[in-house]
Amino acid sequence: MAGLFLLTFVFVxxxxxxxxxxxxxxxxxxxxxxxxxxxSLQVTCSTFGYTTKSVYLYLCHNGKAIEIxxxxxxxxxxxxxxxxxxxxxxxxxxFSEERLLTTQxxxxxxxxxFIQVTESLIPAEIRLLKADVSEGSDAEFNCSTSNPLNTxxxxxxxxxxxxxxxxxxxxxxxxxxxxxxxxTLRKVRLEDAGTYSCVVMLNILPHPDKRLCGKxxxxxxxxxHSASVSNSNSGEVRLAIMCFxxxxxxxLLLGIWLITQKRGFIGCLNKRCLNNEEQLRETEVVYxxxxxxxxxxxxxxxxxxxxxxEFSDSEV
Numbered sequence: 405m406a407g408l409f410l411l412t413f414v415f416v417x418x419x420x421x422x423x424x425x426x427x428x429x430x431x432x433x434x435x436x437x438x439x440x441x442x443x444s445l446q447v448t449c450s451t452f453g454y455t456t457k458s459v460y461l462y463l464c465h466n467g468k469a470i471e472i473x474x475x476x477x478x479x480x481x482x483x484x485x486x487x488x489x490x491x492x493x494x495x496x497x498x499f500s501e502e503r504l505l506t507t508q509x510x511x512x513x514x515x516x517x518f519i520q521v522t523e524s525l526i527p528a529e530i531r532l533l534k535a536d537v538s539e540g541s542d543a544e545f546n547c548s549t550s551n552p553l554n555t556x557x558x559x560x561x562x563x564x565x566x567x568x569x570x571x572x573x574x575x576x577x578x579x580x581x582x583x584x585x586x587x588t589l590r591k592v593r594l595e596d597a598g599t600y601s602c603v604v605m606l607n608i609l610p611h612p613d614k615r616l617c618g619k620x621x622x623x624x625x626x627x628x629h630s631a632s633v634s635n636s637n638s639g640e641v642r643l644a645i646m647c648f649x650x651x652x653x654x655x656l657l658l659g660i661w662l663i664t665q666k667r668g669f670i671g672c673l674n675k676r677c678l679n680n681e682e683q684l685r686e687t688e689v690v691y692x693x694x695x696x697x698x699x700x701x702x703x704x705x706x707x708x709x710x711x712x713x714e715f716s717d718s719e720v
Contacts, residue, residue: 432514
């Protein structure tokens, strides 16, 4: 029984030694040695000068493989997205001709680089230029930080967030020259009163449900307009509304009167036209009767004349 255990131990040891002999050193290169939390880390593993075959490359963190890639190229890029602070440490590269599990690969490559993951969220100091702001005016906040920001590494931009009661309400780009930014609330209302703070983010945007905290807080108070001003304004509005209603009623009555007058005038014209037509008809009838009478008189005269001539001839 003891011999069986001894044989198993020797076999496992030889297997590990064989795997160790199959793992070869490679080189690693990295442009950035410092990455903000939430950003991306990119390194390059190189087998140039070691082999020209298609091999399996392993990226190691503190001597343990964390990623694997197969390639026939000498240089292979590894990218770690959404990097966290626990990812700080030594990185190196190794390769093998046969595929191995990442849990089986340990050790360091030809060289190593130390990557420092810095905090992305930096609490900043906020200052309110005017504590008491009248309703309808603007409120301004200055956001700054005394902590040095690493701006040498490439990133799209540095963002500053204005927070009200721990919730983001505005976002500004950070001025790396002035190391500050200014937030402005336009035409504030009573509901804008509250506690404000600010933070600086180097890479990632805060989650909407995540409560953020600045280095300090300021309290914004909104002063309401006086009652006399509001009453006078409301009185002016009421007077303007009443005048508008009166003008509207007068215009309506005037329109109705004009429509009525227009209809009466048209009716009168129609009546006159009817009377004129009747008179014309009566005149035509009179003329027709007169013409008929004249025609009848001429006929009678002609008849009488013919009778007279006949009578004269008979006497002769």
